[in-house]
Amino acid sequence: MSGAAMARRLFVAALMLILTATPALAQRGPLVLAAASMQEAMEAAATAYARGGRAKPVLSFAASSALARQIAAGAPADLFVSADEPWMDDVERRGLIAAGTRANVAGNRLVLIAPATSRVRLALRPGVDLSRALGGGRMAMADPDAVPAGKYGRAALERLGAWRGVESRVARAENVRAALALVERGAAPLGIVYATDASASKGVRVVGVFPATSHPPIRYPVARLKRSRDPGAEAFRRFLVGRQGQAILRRFGFTAP
Structure with missing residues (x-):
């Protein structure tokens, strides 16, 4: 089994x-x-x-x-x-x-988050370079192959032309709250979660909101x-x-x- x-x-x-x-x-x-x-x-x-x-x-x-x-x-x-x-x-x-x-x-809405102490600011538009913002770290996401938040996130990154640059650097979490926790702890410099997840945490801040047109309706x-x-x-x-x-x-x- x-x-x-x-x-x-x-x-x-x-x-x-x-x-x-x-x-x-x-x-x-x-x-x-x-x-x-x-x-x-x-x-x-x-x-x-x-x-x-x-x-x-x-x-x-x-x-x-x-x-x-x-x-x-x-x-x-x-x-x-x-x-x-x-x-x-x-x-x-x-x-x-x-x-x-x-x-x-x-x-819901999809957002990009960073630890509360981070100074990163990004405009989420076509051509955005997330790999540079990640530095030597990884992008925290719910599993983009199965979990809804991860699937929405991958769709948004593909639409903005950013997926290829971060695909090999994704920290796949079992759900969106696990992805949130990675950013809260500073284990990942950036993460993709729902706006409601970000608002429930004092350990992260929103650095960008993905355009609603960049992913299927949530x-x-x-x-x-x-x-x-x-x-x-x-x-x-x-x-x-x-x-x-x-x-x-x-x-x-x-x-x-």
Whole structure:
């Protein structure tokens, strides 16, 4: 068995243990698998949702690619919030989402960051030379072959003609928050993350915003999973796409879906 397959099985087993280990945990709300970039906003949304006396959703964060694979492997989850449409498409093609429950819940912007103490300033336009700005360091990005933030980042760099100059110097992270952490620690002089990630950290600063036309639109779809049996799952999904949930997402810097 491959390491990836073993990891998926262990993840599913851990989720099942969390949900069934004790009666107290079993009484908690729906299990939500959400993109790592939504951590603070989703935690705030879950808290606000529970204030009305409803069971608080259980949140699990990772790269959308990893979450989609966990769902395909049988993870006992109720809702999936992806950072891009292709990974939700993959889950939908497998017949794993409940009909009529998919909706775009948020958007985002893509930015270039540096450590807070850095003096680097760059205009992100065609012909920008990022390799010079990197010096002897590397560009921190979520995996550009699989993770949404990394795929958006690669598309933007290709559009600006900068990908070839940095491709061999990319520090591939498992998700966008791991890429953020590399820049926070000074392990990478530059990184590509979402605007919401940058605003959640005091250890980095934004040195440039990628033009919206340089990459596919950043959309976060949400859907209830077909295997869900928790009645709170649909209620929380509706909360997220409703007025109160949308106001929370905007407060954390997400844009309209």
